Amino acid sequence: MNQDNLQQQLTYSQQFSELNQLLEQSAALWQVRAFEVNALPWAQDFPQLAEAVWALADDELDGLDAEQSLLVKALSPALSHDLRALGQDWDLSLLTASIAERTVFHDKTVTDKAGVAEPSLADNTAAQQGGLSFDDEAHFSAHIKGRKWQQITAFVQHLPQLNLPVLEWCAGKGHLGRLIAKARGAEVVSLEWQAPLCEAGQAFADKWQLSQTFICADAFAIGAEHAATNTSTTTSITTSITTVEAPAQHAAKANPLIARQQAVALHACGDLHVRLLTLAAEAGTQALAISPCCYHLIHASHYQPLSNLAQQSSLKLSRHDLQLPLQQSVIANPKQQALRHQEIAWRLGFDALQRQCRQIDEYLPLPSLKQSQLSGSFTDFCLWAAETKAVNLAKNKDFEAWLEIGRQRQQLTRRIDLVAHLFRTVLEQWLILDRACFLQEQGYGVCVGEFCANSVTPRNSLILAQKMSV
Numbered sequence: 001m002n003q004d005n006l007q008q009q010l011t012y013s014q015q016f017s018e019l020n021q022l023l024e025q026s027a028a029l030w031q032v033r034a035f036e037v038n039a040l041p042w043a044q045d046f047p048q049l050a051e052a053v054w055a056l057a058d059d060e061l062d063g064l065d066a067e068q069s070l071l072v073k074a075l076s077p078a079l080s081h082d083l084r085a086l087g088q089d090w091d092l093s094l095l096t097a098s099i100a101e102r103t104v105f106h107d108k109t110v111t112d113k114a115g116v117a118e119p120s121l122a123d124n125t126a127a128q129q130g131g132l133s134f135d136d137e138a139h140f141s142a143h144i145k146g147r148k149w150q151q152i153t154a155f156v157q158h159l160p161q162l163n164l165p166v167l168e169w170c171a172g173k174g175h176l177g178r179l180i181a182k183a184r185g186a187e188v189v190s191l192e193w194q195a196p197l198c199e200a201g202q203a204f205a206d207k208w209q210l211s212q213t214f215i216c217a218d219a220f221a222i223g224a225e226h227a228a229t230n231t232s233t234t235t236s237i238t239t240s241i242t243t244v245e246a247p248a249q250h251a252a253k254a255n256p257l258i259a260r261q262q263a264v265a266l267h268a269c270g271d272l273h274v275r276l277l278t279l280a281a282e283a284g285t286q287a288l289a290i291s292p293c294c295y296h297l298i299h300a301s302h303y304q305p306l307s308n309l310a311q312q313s314s315l316k317l318s319r320h321d322l323q324l325p326l327q328q329s330v331i332a333n334p335k336q337q338a339l340r341h342q343e344i345a346w347r348l349g350f351d352a353l354q355r356q357c358r359q360i361d362e363y364l365p366l367p368s369l370k371q372s373q374l375s376g377s378f379t380d381f382c383l384w385a386a387e388t389k390a391v392n393l394a395k396n397k398d399f400e401a402w403l404e405i406g407r408q409r410q411q412l413t414r415r416i417d418l419v420a421h422l423f424r425t426v427l428e429q430w431l432i433l434d435r436a437c438f439l440q441e442q443g444y445g446v447c448v449g450e451f452c453a454n455s456v457t458p459r460n461s462l463i464l465a466q467k468m469s470v
Contacts, residue, residue: 001020010156012283012433012437012440012446012448013309013435013437014207014418015429015433016307016309016310016433016434016437017033017255018091018094018429018431019094019426019430020309020310020313020315020382020430021091022090022091022094022377022423022426023423023426023427023430024313024315024453025088025090026090026423027315028041028042028045028047028217028425029042029151029420030321030324030419030420030422030423031321032410032416032420033205033320033346033363034413034416034417034420035348035351035363035413036362036363038409038412038417039069039412040053040412040416041416042419043185045082045086046078046079046082047082048078048081048085049075049078049082049419051078051345051413052074052075052077052078053075053078053415053418053419054415056074056110056415056418058411059416060108061227061290061414061415062337063233063330064418065417065418065421066328067097067311068095068096068328068424068425071421072092072095072096072255072325072422074090074424075418076095076420078263079092079422080092080108081177083273083325090410094426095422095423095425096425098425099428099432099448099449099450099461100452100460102209104381111169111450117154120222136182139208140175140179140182144175147456147457148175148256148454149175150452151266151267151451151452151456151457152179152266153174153179154451154452154456155176155181155264155289155291155451155452155462156176156179156180156184157451158263158289158449158451158462158464159180159184159262159264159289160287160289160464160466161184162262162286162287162466164186164188164260164261164262164286164287165187165188165189165260165261165262166180166181166184166186166187166188166189166261166262166263167188167189167190167191167256167257167261167262167263167264167285167291168180168189168190168191168264168265168267169191169219169263169264169265169270169272169273169276170190170191170192170219170265170268170269170273171190171191171195171197171201171214172194172201172204173192173200173201173204174188174192174197174202174204174212174214175242176264176266177189177201177212177264178201178204178205178208178210178212179214181205181210181211181293182208182210182266185211185261187211187250188210188211188213189212189213189214189215189256190212190213190214190215191214191215191219191256192214192216192217193216193217193218193219194216195216195428198214198215199214199289200215200376201214209422215256215286217256219275219276220271220273220275222254222255222256222275222279223255223279223282230258255279255282255283257276257279257280257282257283257285258285258286259283259285259286260286261283261285261286261287262285262286262287262288262289262407263276263280263285263287263288263289263290264288264289264290265289265290265291266291267291267292267293267459268290268292268293268469269293269294269297270294270295270296270297270298270320271298271299272291272297273290273292273293274298274304274306274435276288276290277290277435277439278304278306279459281442281444283439283441284391284467285465285467287464287465287466287467288444288463288464288465288466289433289462289463289464290462290463290465291451291459291460291461291462291463292431292432292435292459292461292463293432293459294326295322295323295325295428296320296322296323296326298317298322300320301318301319302316302317302319303317303318303321305320305434306435306437306438307434307435307437307438307441308436308437308441309434309437310430310434310437310438315430317361317386321427322431324420324423324424324427325420325424325425325427325428325431326458326459327365327417327420327421328421339371339374341410342374343369343374344410344413345403345406345407345410346374346378346403347366347406348383348405348406348407348410349378349399349402349403349404349405349406349407349409350366350381350382350386350402350467351363351406352402352405352406352407352409353362353393353399353402353405354385354386354389354391357391357392357393358391358397359384363388364391366385366388367388377438378399378400378402378403379399382402383401428461432461432463433447433448435463436448436463436465439463439465443467443468444465444466444467444468445465445466445467445468446463446464446465447463447464447465448461448462448463448464449463449464
């Protein structure tokens with residue numbers, strides 16, 4: 001590995017270590033299951049923080065929760081006071097530093113040497129459209145929600161020009177791949193496991209004469225025999241790989257990743273993007289561009305660190321912990337927020353009720369609700385939940401009283417979550433840098449940044465990597 005890449009690796013390693021230290025120090029504040037407690041679990045050690053969070057009006061909470069800088073400004077003075085009383089020193093500046101601000105793009109060590117473009121927001125209209133004409137843009141963006149199309153075009157605009165064939169991972173209908181094929185003139189292979197999506201994507205590609213071919217495959221079955229002997233990878237799911245077009249036949253479980261290739265993945269969830277990283281590293285794929293999402297969607301009960309550095313951390317992250325970075329409501333509209341608050345109050349009210357009925361003081365999870373259920377009554381909800389979980393409600397008919405208890409408990413859980421949300425950005429950066437450090441350990445030059453504004457999607461982190469010369 002050359003000296004420039006070593007310098008960048010040390011920088012990312014140092015950043016990871018700083019984030020890791022803060023997360024380990026603050027675990028009592030963010031590794032909390034709000035539904036399972038009846039008081040602020042950390043109030044004794046952090047009395048000023050408890051007082052500050054209870055001093056906030058209910059109608060302030062959503063606004064603070066949607067804007068990280070406002071949240072930190074509101075709660076960090078009280079937290080700092082408690083830390084001084086405890087004789088502890090935490091680096092609270094990390095709570096508001098974005099992944100882009102913490103990277104070292106200005107050094108150009110990787111961007112110049114490895115040819116990796118610096119991720120930054122686009123301010124050019126043509127670039128934002130991904131290089132399409134206005135007529136083409138209308139066809140390519142049809143049936144794609146506005147924010148999703150913005151994400152796709154911004155992602156493509158940040159891809160380095162490498163003149164490599166492209167593998168689109170977890171492609172769906174191949175919206176990202178078709179834009180790359182059209183705007184960049186690249187040969188694209190789009191991998192997706194749902195056959196109807198592959199067929200629809202291939203039909204569009206054929207109509208527009210794009211150099212885009214679909215592989216219908218289960219990402220976890222690729223290299224399954226190898227994965228079964230490797231404890232660091234996810235449990236494989238045995239299935240076959242087929243293609244929509246006969247000329248592109250692949251052997252069952254064959255790795256479609258090759259050395260001379262650029263692999264791209266926009267919001268591949270959890271283990272899916274981790275699988276891409278491990279397969280690409282194994283194949284020596286020349287370049288990768290990945291925007292991770294949904295870190296909690298994993299096979300294992302707890303997070304399996306990728307990099308050597310993360311494997312040395314004392315943090316043990318459950319699936320519940322891994323949902324923390326996703327808990328930001330910048331996209332939700334007022335109606336969606338109101339329904340969410342209603343649902344939580346109902347769930348908490350029923351939870352209090354079922355604890356009394358069952359005489360078991362523990363949270364009883366319920367399945368997901370249809371939005372239509374929220375248009376009914378709380379009584380109907382309780383009857384549905386009781387039937388679903390086989391809870392006998394015969395002696396408990398005062399549902400309105402239990403709903404009021406739920407609303408009171410919601411005041412508590414919202415404040416527990418608000419304090420935990422101080423650390424959601426730090427945890428997401430920790431997860432991103434685990435991936436970046438892993439790629440560097442595999443011999444890649446890496447750039448980490450943001451490919452679009454937070455208002456377009458909070459999952460706006462972008463990892464660009466290119467294989468470095470040894």
